[in-house]
Amino acid sequence: MEKPAQVSVRDLRISYDLGVLTHDMLAQNPFDQFADWFAQAADSEILEPNAMVVSTVGLDSQGNARPASRTVLLKDFSELGFTFYTNLESAKSLDIAVNPNVTLLFPWYELHRQVIISGRAKLVPRDLVEEYFHSRPRQSQLGAWASQQSARLENREVLDAQYAECELRFAEREVIPVPDFWGGWEVVPTRIEFWQGRESRLHDRFVFELHDDLTWFPTRLSP
Ligand SMILES: Cc1cc2nc3c(=O)[nH]c(=O)nc-3n(C[C@H](O)[C@H](O)[C@H](O)COP(=O)(O)O)c2cc1C
Numbered sequence: 072m073e074k075p076a077q078v079s080v081r082d083l084r085i086s087y088d089l090g091v092l093t094h095d096m097l098a099q100n101p102f103d104q105f106a107d108w109f110a111q112a113a114d115s116e117i118l119e120p121n122a123m124v125v126s127t128v129g130l131d132s133q134g135n136a137r138p139a140s141r142t143v144l145l146k147d148f149s150e151l152g153f154t155f156y157t158n159l160e161s162a163k164s165l166d167i168a169v170n171p172n173v174t175l176l177f178p179w180y181e182l183h184r185q186v187i188i189s190g191r192a193k194l195v196p197r198d199l200v201e202e203y204f205h206s207r208p209r210q211s212q213l214g215a216w217a218s219q220q221s222a223r224l225e226n227r228e229v230l231d232a233q234y235a236e237c238e239l240r241f242a243e244r245e246v247i248p249v250p251d252f253w254g255g256w257e258v259v260p261t262r263i264e265f266w267q268g269r270e271s272r273l274h275d276r277f278v279f280e281l282h283d284d285l286t287w288f289p290t291r292l293s294p
Pocket residue numbers: 119122139140141142143144145155156157158161162163164220221
């Protein structure tokens with residue numbers, strides 16, 4: 072087989088010149104600002120604009136803090152928080168049980184933008200979980216039952232067999248119940264940063280922070 076052409080990683084660079092972010096341009100609060108940028112991301116060529124990297128900090132076997140990141144899909148947002156759904160026995164959920172402080176990062180590279188939300192995760196109420204679970208395709212609902220997310224698997228066949236078993240188990244049921252081990256996390260933000268790439272690496276960064284649990288104040292940060 073031919074050797075792949077060498078890519079010079081250190082020479083990969085683009086200029087960030089799609090826009091600017093000034094104090095005057097910012098919305099009154101970070102939720103309106105997020106909604107505005109999210110609408111633009113959704114309107115762009117970005118694949119899965121609602122994909123975000125959630126970082127958690129759990130404990131390793133020695134009891135030391137151990138960060139971990141993975142992509143999930145944002146499924147709801149409001150002034151109350153930012154919601155994603157997952158397996159409640161997964162590695163990420165176990166991390167959150169130990170330490171609810173998480174960050175959510177939206178990498179909107181095509182727009183030369185990044186949003187980072189820091190906050191505390193809390194469980195989504197069961198009625199909302201039920202509503203969302205049943206809005207998903209039947210195959211995804213069965214997939215949730217079939218996968219012990221984050222657990223070791225002997226091979227692919229084991230997973231496929233578990234799925235087939237779930238198909239049989241629920242064959243007669245029009246409505247598939249929500250597994251107890253499946254649910255949602257709502258991240259209640261304490262800090263939201265908006266990053267707009269600029270030329271010469273002199274990017275625009277504004278962070279909204281909550282003061283007195285009441286008012287959001289934006290501050291410009293050095294790039
Ligand atoms: C684009 C994309 C979207 C994803 N969305 C979700 C999601 O909404 N929920 C989820 O549990 N996993 C999702 N995953 C899979 C996770 O990245 C991850 O593999 C899984 O949740 C297990 O993570 P954990 O072992 O750290 O808990 C997604 C992966 C990708 C690449």
